[in-house]
Amino acid sequence: MEASSQWAETLAERIAARSATVGVIGLGYVGLPLAACAARAGFYVIGFDIDPSKPDALNAGRSYVEAVPSSELAELVAAGSFRATSDMGRLADCDVVVLCVPTPLTATRDPDLSYVVATTETVAREGRRGQLVVLESTTYPGTSDEVMRPILEARGLLVGTDTFLAYSPEREDPGNARHRTNSIPKIVAGEEPVAGRLAEAFYRAFVETVVPVSSMRTAEAVKLTENIFRAVNIALANELKTVFDAMGIDVWEVIDAAATKPFGYMPFYPGPGLGGHCIPIDPFYLTWKAREYGHATRFVELAGEVNVAMPGYVIARLELALDETHRRSLGASTILLVGLAYKKNVPDVRESPSLTLFERLVARGAEVAYHDPHVPAVPPTRKHGTLAGRTSVPLTAEAVAAADAVLIATDHDACDWALVAENARLVVDTRNVLRRRGLTARGRLVLA
Structure with a gap:
């Protein structure tokens, strides 16, 4: 043998x-x-x-x-x-x-x-x-x-x-x-x-x-296909959000209504960008390999561009809401960022759009604090090293009321969303979490 x-x-x-x-x-x-x-x-x-x-x-x-x-x-x-x-x-x-x-x-x-x-x-x-x-x-x-x-x-x-x-x-x-x-x-x-x-x-x-x-190549392609499918469909939801917002149409209501169709439709939801160890990264592995075979993955790359642009869109919505609500510029405002992890109920901040939002807000001159029950302190990261060591503040009525705006980036179940709705003067909600929970904001609510 x-x-x-x-x-x-x-x-x-x-x-x-x-x-x-x-x-x-x-x-x-x-x-x-x-x-x-x-x-x-x-x-x-x-x-x-x-x-x-x-x-x-x-x-x-x-x-x-x-x-x-x-x-x-x-x-x-x-x-x-x-x-x-x-x-x-x-x-x-x-x-x-x-x-x-x-x-x-x-x-x-x-x-x-x-x-x-x-x-x-x-x-x-x-x-x-x-x-x-x-x-x-x-x-x-x-x-x-x-x-x-x-x-x-x-x-x-x-x-x-x-x-x-x-x-x-x-x-x-x-x-x-x-x-x-x-x-x-x-x-x-x-x-x-x-x-x-x-x-x-x-x-x-x-x-x-x-x-x-x-074959192993087939297995490798399966994983990329799964993640590209999500990235492309999330990009579509994000693009529809920007278009429907301009038309005065609630994208969340549209998606929920469309999801009642029992065939031919699968709901994907918009957000402040993509995070995690897979969805923001894996599509580019195929893009890189496709060039070796003389192919351009235009559809995949366009989806990546849409998703990468979302933090900028959120900040623009926040800036406009601050001006309309408080007549304050972004650089003169205090922002409470709720949620640092890339998705709800996990402590994972890899590629999190919340870090991009945090860093850009600080760069614009805003005074920024964050709350995340799963991320007590910002860990060292390759892209956002200036944020390392910052610590989560308690989510109290006083902290919420003191902020010019509460920016919801991650919809953790452990957050007291009723407290936010009751005490915030302005809420910019990228996850539609308040309305999904049936909460009425005492201050102004802006979906972004």
């Missing part, structure tokens, strides 16, 4: 028996829930992260990801099912290695695969023959076979012979209690059939539905 067949057979047996050791590299919003799911299914899981503070916290049973409660994590640690480390040398102990690392954009909106490259090099250096290596990070079609495969093979790990390479895009939705890691259908594909079957068997151990596709 060939060595590759022996390794595949051994690995398949270990996966089936739950005796395989699973390594998860990157213990963030994607990696930690995946690690917890695999550990609950009976695998021994080693979590890897280059930030030493994360393994220290996790091994003490303290979770920083809401999808994995500390109580649940502590049970897995106590049971010996999960252990976190910064020691990449322990990759040699793993049978399955899953990469859950960031794939951001460069300053020129080109794919930044530095994390994927560096992590694959580490796996090639510290790993061993007979491993299944799976990338979960969102990326352009061709990354797994054009970028990862050559790195592995340069170290003598021939894909399909010495190691098995697969791709399975993450589909996490932070803050969504209904759809969890184990209940979200999992797309899987291997570089060759054996890798595909191993990846499928691995994920079937803890995910309810696994959907195999024909």
